[in-house]
Amino acid sequence: MTLDPLSLTSSEFVAAAFASGRSKFDALAAYRRFHRAGERAQWMAPCAAAPVQQLVDDRTVKFLLSVGGDLETESVIIPMPHRGGRFSRTLCVSSQVGCAMGCTFCETGQMGLMRSLTVREIVQQLHVARFGVTHPFADETRASGGGFDIANIVFMGMGEPMDNLDAVLQAIRIFCDMNGPAIGCSRVTVSTVGRTAGIRALGEFIQQDGLRRVGLAISLNAPNDEIRSTIMPINRAEPMALLRQAMVDFPKRPTSALCAEYVLIPGVNDRLDHADELCAFLKGIRCSLNVIPYNPRRNSPWPAPDDATVDAFVDRAIANGQFTKRRRTKGRTAMAACGQLGNERVRQRKFVSLAIDPPATRE
Numbered sequence: 001m002t003l004d005p006l007s008l009t010s011s012e013f014v015a016a017a018f019a020s021g022r023s024k025f026d027a028l029a030a031y032r033r034f035h036r037a038g039e040r041a042q043w044m045a046p047c048a049a050a051p052v053q054q055l056v057d058d059r060t061v062k063f064l065l066s067v068g069g070d071l072e073t074e075s076v077i078i079p080m081p082h083r084g085g086r087f088s089r090t091l092c093v094s095s096q097v098g099c100a101m102g103c104t105f106c107e108t109g110q111m112g113l114m115r116s117l118t119v120r121e122i123v124q125q126l127h128v129a130r131f132g133v134t135h136p137f138a139d140e141t142r143a144s145g146g147g148f149d150i151a152n153i154v155f156m157g158m159g160e161p162m163d164n165l166d167a168v169l170q171a172i173r174i175f176c177d178m179n180g181p182a183i184g185c186s187r188v189t190v191s192t193v194g195r196t197a198g199i200r201a202l203g204e205f206i207q208q209d210g211l212r213r214v215g216l217a218i219s220l221n222a223p224n225d226e227i228r229s230t231i232m233p234i235n236r237a238e239p240m241a242l243l244r245q246a247m248v249d250f251p252k253r254p255t256s257a258l259c260a261e262y263v264l265i266p267g268v269n270d271r272l273d274h275a276d277e278l279c280a281f282l283k284g285i286r287c288s289l290n291v292i293p294y295n296p297r298r299n300s301p302w303p304a305p306d307d308a309t310v311d312a313f314v315d316r317a318i319a320n321g322q323f324t325k326r327r328r329t330k331g332r333t334a335m336a337a338c339g340q341l342g343n344e345r346v347r348q349r350k351f352v353s354l355a356i357d358p359p360a361t362r363e
Contacts, residue, residue, distance in 0.1 A: 162198025
């Protein structure tokens, strides 16, 4: 019997190993070695796949993993600079191949949904980032196995995490397992287009011990329903009033805040009065506004915004009293920046309709 450390938490793994006649002590030690050093015991399931492609833009690395059926996941290792020339790394993981949400500014949304990823396929993105990718930067200390030390994980890659919630939540349990990858839960963030049922389910999930600081990011991208419905089909089924209530109700610790993501698109949502309207919508919600300069997808009808427009929007939001940050663009030339993930070769293979239906009720 082979056991899969990419699909099980340490307690689940040890229980399954013990049921198959192995020592609990040896099983836990093997689980730790797998996630901390990349060492696989012979009685474990095969390790994560090797990258089929790796692209580098400055210090941003995008890698692709095959998941069968001529499909691939895309993941991005993002450098976070610190004083003294040091870097920590954030891993942007995918929860699906493609996406059914159809957001017009997003490359992944133009693919349609190929399929959701399994727990193993989500977790293996971290394992490969740590132990399987080629480290191209000679001036940095390499993690064991040749990959990167990953400090943070964001579910901001391909797919809508709330549409694959069971697998995403189990992956978070494994990421945050102190006997496994040991990513602190405060360093894990789930981003959604606004699936309100999923937001409420995530809120219930983080009430569990050890998971209370998992973060939530809302991909807002518009100051009102009229604009949001034109660029994000989800808004026609779940308008901003419903989304706002879900944001208000989401359980937050006294020192934590939500993240409201706002992709700034020239001629669509970038006026100063849009900033005023957006801040009025967010008023009373403890959140950080993250302004993201638009990264053009393939065949985009919009260019990237100029710096002056982005800075003016950010300054206006700050003047409204809203805590606001500008996200610096990383990975654009490698199609690794926010909104650019997606395989052009399979873009027309829309296996799943783009219609936005209410999510199934969770038991």
